[in-house]
Amino acid sequence: MAAHGYDNGRLNLPFVGISTFAKSPYVENWDQIAADIAILGAPFDFGTQWRSGARFGPRSIREASTLFAFGHAGAYDHEDDVTYLEGVRIVDIGDADIIHTDTISSHANIEIGVRKILAAGALPVVLGGDHSINIPCINAFGDQAPIHLVQFDAHLDFVDERHGVRYGHGSPMRRASEKPWVTGMTQLGIRNVSSTAKEGYDHARAQGSDILSVRQIRNLGVEGVLNRIPAGERYYLSIDIDGFDPSIAPGTGTPSHGGFIYYEVLELIAGLAKRGTIVGVDLVEVAPDYDHTGTTAILAAQLLLNTIGRIFAVSGRAVGKISR
Numbered sequence: 001m002a003a004h005g006y007d008n009g010r011l012n013l014p015f016v017g018i019s020t021f022a023k024s025p026y027v028e029n030w031d032q033i034a035a036d037i038a039i040l041g042a043p044f045d046f047g048t049q050w051r052s053g054a055r056f057g058p059r060s061i062r063e064a065s066t067l068f069a070f071g072h073a074g075a076y077d078h079e080d081d082v083t084y085l086e087g088v089r090i091v092d093i094g095d096a097d098i099i100h101t102d103t104i105s106s107h108a109n110i111e112i113g114v115r116k117i118l119a120a121g122a123l124p125v126v127l128g129g130d131h132s133i134n135i136p137c138i139n140a141f142g143d144q145a146p147i148h149l150v151q152f153d154a155h156l157d158f159v160d161e162r163h164g165v166r167y168g169h170g171s172p173m174r175r176a177s178e179k180p181w182v183t184g185m186t187q188l189g190i191r192n193v194s195s196t197a198k199e200g201y202d203h204a205r206a207q208g209s210d211i212l213s214v215r216q217i218r219n220l221g222v223e224g225v226l227n228r229i230p231a232g233e234r235y236y237l238s239i240d241i242d243g244f245d246p247s248i249a250p251g252t253g254t255p256s257h258g259g260f261i262y263y264e265v266l267e268l269i270a271g272l273a274k275r276g277t278i279v280g281v282d283l284v285e286v287a288p289d290y291d292h293t294g295t296t297a298i299l300a301a302q303l304l305l306n307t308i309g310r311i312f313a314v315s316g317r318a319v320g321k322i323s324r
């Protein structure tokens with residue numbers, strides 16, 4: 001029997017090789033990023049208020065992402081009849097340097113990485129780390145056109161300051177709301193107890209933030225939620241893995257029951273990608289020590305790759321052309 005074309009070269013199964021994100025090329029020199037997407041790890045978790053461990057999130061997400069790197073180009077989705085990710089150039093630029101006990105320096109290093117990605121004209125996708133790493137990510141957009149921030153999270157993350165702490169994982173959305181280049185905010189999945197008190201909710205709403213719980217979103221439906229988000233904007237997407245239900249995402253520091261399932265979030269992101277332009281993404285709070293089956297990291301990797309696929313299928317802005 002003649003050898004099939006697929007049988008040439010290395011098979012390169014998911015468990016073989018080095019775990020960069022989706023087995024994409026590693027680019028060590030941040031002045032030589034030539035890609036549509038650049039992955040940056042932000043292994044910082046000094047901002048946590050309960051269980052730490054998200055510093056190992058980038059490694060766990062990278063390893064899980066190899067499951068989705070089968071060596072053939074793209075990811076065919078039979079429901080949409082689209083081969084996502086085909087021709088999309090992804091690189092992994094490694095991790096921002098983290099200085100133990102030093103939040104300001106560590107955050108500054110994360111901001112540098114995101115700025116390098118933006119300067120290269122690539123889409124930054126940042127792997128946390130706890131949610132405080134969103135603060136330097138948003139800072140890096142200071143010389144870009146305005147953005148509307150869309151957050152998936154159990155928690156509002158709108159604490160102003162407590163005991164002098166302004167850059168913990170309970171404060172990123174409050175810090176973002178202070179930036180003139182953040183023109184609005186949609187906060188999805190918010191529920192249950194968190195470090196944000198009523199004052200934070202009042203302040204968020206006074207700033208024009210749209211806050212929706214999981215149950216409110218189920219009543220509104222995907223279209224109903226999307227219609228509340230300003231159309232035609234540049235969206236920055238911040239995904240806290242604890243926005244998902246702990247039954248599918250136990251590997252996180254502060255789980256909260258009553259969360260999203262996978263397609264609820266993916267369908268909202270797919271709709272968002274069509275409603276405007278997603279210009280930056282972070283996914284935070286994956287803590288593998290609590291992720292005994294690895295399902296949380298797999299969820300994070302699967303969601304990110306499908307998010308990236310949908311962003312580029314809509315925009316066609318990848319240099320390599322999307323086939324559809």
Ligand SMILES: [Mn+2]
Nearest residue numbers: 131153157240
């Ligand atoms: Mn959060």
